[in-house]
Amino acid sequence: MGKISLQDLLKKVDDLPALPSVVKRVMELTEDPNSTARDINEVINQDQSMTAKVLRLANSAFYGFPRRISSVTDATIMLGFQTIRSIVIAASVSKLLSQEVEGYALLPGELWRHSQSAAMAARLIARRIKFSKAEVAYTAALLHDIGKVVLNSYVRETYEEVMDKVEKDKVPFSQAEEEILGFNHALVGSKVAENWNLPPELVEAIAFHHSPELAKTDPVLTSIAHVADFICVTMGIGIGADGLLYPLSPQAVNLLGLEEQDIYQIISQLSDLLVDQDSF
Template identity: 40%
Template sequence: MPIKLEHILKRVHALPSLPTAAVKVVALTKNPTTTVKELETVIGQDPALAAGMLRQANSAYYGYARRISSLQDAIVMLGFQVTQGLAMASAVAPMLKTTLVGYDIDQDGLWKHSMLTAMAAKRLCQYLKLSFGEIAFTTGLLHDIGKLVISVYIQEVNTYLLKKVQEAKFSYVELEEKVIGYNHATVGGFLAKNWNLPDDLVEGISFHHSPLNAPNYTELASIIHVANGLSSLLNTGGGVDSFFNPIQKEILDRLALKENDLERLLADIGEFLVDPAIFG
């Protein structure tokens, strides 16, 4: 039952836009001339966004001994790129906290899986001494947003997909494309582009299941691919497809990651699951 592109795009455009302040924060944090005051002013115009950011900033994940009580403190202490991740997490949380019947995802499942993937992506960058950890965090946070669009189509064919994925030598995401015409990663890229997000985020989302096909940001897409796989291994509610989209060996080889590296990373990121400020 291949779906026409016009129908996919119609559902993409029907989803709520990101808060204007969050989109501005992404743009501002990429501009080297931006000041702390400019960021504080933009975020302060959206009280819900500001409150969500401060809640996240005070979670154990960021590890500050004293309470961060103002936006200025958060921006100065955590830095511009971390601020970008905080803003995006606070902006998309209501959207990601939704039940997706097609993927058998409960109300908090996609949020937990997305946050843990973001954390795993940043941790991977630290582990591999890569400089784009905060970009990877934001990309990991948004990597599965395409599921918001195509879950309704998956619902109609999920039994068939699960049957075929166990019979054939295809991953679940490959079967999504064969049966529906589009997979959730590609559709996520459409959505990110519709939100006017930067090219690196769009590409990291679009190719997180096929990093070697990414034209410009293969390394970022590879990090998200592995982070997504690690998060799935911790069973964080990413969906019925989680165990049928395994981490590709060629991507592990490309990043020079061995089994013992993955075990260590799993132990590191698993500790964050007990943080009530994020997962409570």
């Protein structure tokens, strides 16, 4: 099996389910300063399973509200537009990311757990360094490995070849993917994000989550996604076949101003959150 043609790849990307119209509507509404919590409530409530997922997540320990949030309007008021938006995106990709991804040796549910944990880690990092777009960081980390879903069957077929390259040439897994298939999962993931009309800094963060030095639009955002991924791998969450085969970028860590101590603290905060983590 040779390299994938761009045409085949884009077709595969196109074959993925589109973001549901609820998500598109919520994305528009949360961008519009004139919209109200009631507007958002109305849109989300049209989709029952979305409503249930939003409420379940809003009530998870992550947000730590002492009393139950029982309506989408309450959730929107208490969590804010940006958080509701990232919750809705998460709810809409949970199924796609929960499937088995054999090419990367990820059992059903493992990629979802990895993605969700990375998203939480990204939010913790963002809070710690006072990055203003914590919710974009959450979504970037949530979607960082979505390209694996697209490349799954190709990697399954060429796995030996890819691993051979990793071992012989001592290159990160994504570089071996790229040399053998023509594309790595990070770049493919960024094509998915583009297809979904997600903002350019999010597309970039997905594209460069294994090479954050290359980010130009928002290097901090990309570095957060990178470090969040690293933290989850370090904690053994959804490592799969390739997780351990990427270096941590010292530039990314420096750019974020993180000390070793910070990383340890984030790991401990995250493990506390994961104890209660049956959010979806």
